Amino acid sequence: MSEQTIPSGRVDAQKLDPNMKLEQHGELGLQWLSPKEAPLRLSGFPWFSQDGVYRRLPMQPKHTLPRAVDQLANSTAGGQIMFQTDSPKLAIRVKLSGKAGMYHMPATGQCGFDMYLGEQGDQQYFATVRYDHSQTEYECVLYDYKQAELRHVTLNFPLYQGVQEVHVGVVPGSEVKEPLPYRSDKKVVIYGTSITQGGCATRPGMAYTNILSRRLPLEFVNLGFSGNGRGEPEVARVISEIERPALLVLDYEANAVDVELMKRTLPEFIRIYREVHPDVPILVLSKIQFARERFEPELLQKRLDMKMVEMETVDMYRSQGDENIHFFDGTALLGTDSYDECTVDGVHPTDLGFLRMADTLTPVLHELLHRELA
Structure with missing residues (x-):
């Protein structure tokens, strides 16, 4: 191939590979549930019952924290949402505190949620959110099946960004119940x-x-x-x-x-x-x-x-x-x-x-x- 015929320009994999494309959907018609309320279980935020925010340290600690630690406590690493549902469709709606911006860590790790299905000890990875990383709000369908089946769901919070709001979407009328209990409350x-x-x-x-x-x-x-x-x-x-x-x-x-x-x-x-x-x-x-x-x-x-x-x-x-x-x-x-x-x-x-x-x-x-x- 001559130099003049070598293709040039930016490669846009999302246009060339259908598996890379972001999903496009209109109104999903789902019922949106908050992890702040039962039967969804929220874990990884020890002061949530006190402060009501997705944060790893207290909003007003008794002891003055180093400034950087206080800011990093807003990163939601380790936070989880667990529940069981027979909804044939499951989606998530998220409002972040900021955008992805690290040079060596994917935006899906910084700002995304991922999902596992199955009880603890037998949890299997299923999906990671797909969203426009230039945005601070996203809505993503995690699965869409034709038949209802009771599933045990675990959603992992982003590791390096704060989450201002998060809701889980289920088909109206679906059963949603609390997850299986931990082995201990410790x-x-x-x-x-x-x-x-x-x-x-x-x-x-x-x-x-x-x-x-x-x-x-x-x-x-x-x-x-x-x-x-x-x-x-x-x-x-x-x-x-x-x-x-x-x-x-x-x-x-x-x-x-x-x-x-x-x-x-x-x-x-x-x-x-x-x-x-x-x-x-x-x-x-x-x-x-x-x-x-x-x-x-x-x-x-x-x-x-x-x-x-x-x-x-x-x-x-x-x-x-x-x-x-x-x-x-x-x-x-x-x-x-x-x-x-x-x-x-x-x-x-x-x-x-x-x-x-x-x-x-x-x-x-x-x-x-x-x-x-x-």
């Missing part, structure tokens, strides 16, 4: 970094906390704060207010900046939490390997030094009689081989990376939660 609380929050999963259900929630039938609370999970004592005090915790996971090493900060914050964070929850299991989780560690010895040494601080802190508390505090070496989370192929940017996991993390952590959490899961 919560798994995971505090950490952007990796904890879910960066950079392609869709919400692939954040490792959400994967774990499908395997362990308990409510999970995702308190990952992108770039700002630094173990501040005021954050520890607010997290201590979450009632009926089954387990606290501390996964904030990657944001601890340096070894001295970890030495200052980790023992104090645990002390503050223990004042309120003396017997709740605590798991200190060191961070995953970063790709550059193979080429930058100082980066590898920093991780090893951080891990030593975490291990020594756990050993100190155990020597004082705290048998409910544990350490897990995050070096194993992405596997020992090809771990550098599991990230988007050498730091943040892909879906494969998150799946590996969840696979590694599932038996660890199962052991720590055996009383709640019995």
Whole structure:
């Protein structure tokens, strides 16, 4: 082909591939239900009954939060809506707080919902919302069947954007009832970094906390704060207010900046939490390997030094009689081989990376939660 005949110009896959096109629909004629009301169950927002907003920390905390943490609490990572319905058609209507804007994370992970069908322990991925990412409001049909059949539905909230409003649409007259109960009314609380929050999963259900929630039938609370999970004592005090915790996971090493900060914050964070929850299991989780560690010895040494601080802190508390505090070496989370192929940017996991993390952590959490899961 000569140079003059080579096609040029922008490629628009949505016009060339019908599977890429956004759906077009008129008035759906559905009944719109709010997760704020029964029988829909809302989880992942511990202060929702108090504040009535989709937010991971209280609107007016008793202790002043770092400004960035306070803002990131509006990201809805880990939030879930569950219910059962025999509606042959299911849709979702969403109003976001802002648009997608990250260079290395898909808009479907930042701003989208995804859906799983089936009971906990047997949930299967079904759909991700399809919408115009330049917009802050969208409406999407998740399934449309000819026959009514009772289905157990889980909807995962966006990981990196706030949600001002969300409604679930069902065919009028359909049965809608509460989901099957959790195994316990206690919560798994995971505090950490952007990796904890879910960066950079392609869709919400692939954040490792959400994967774990499908395997362990308990409510999970995702308190990952992108770039700002630094173990501040005021954050520890607010997290201590979450009632009926089954387990606290501390996964904030990657944001601890340096070894001295970890030495200052980790023992104090645990002390503050223990004042309120003396017997709740605590798991200190060191961070995953970063790709550059193979080429930058100082980066590898920093991780090893951080891990030593975490291990020594756990050993100190155990020597004082705290048998409910544990350490897990995050070096194993992405596997020992090809771990550098599991990230988007050498730091943040892909879906494969998150799946590996969840696979590694599932038996660890199962052991720590055996009383709640019995």
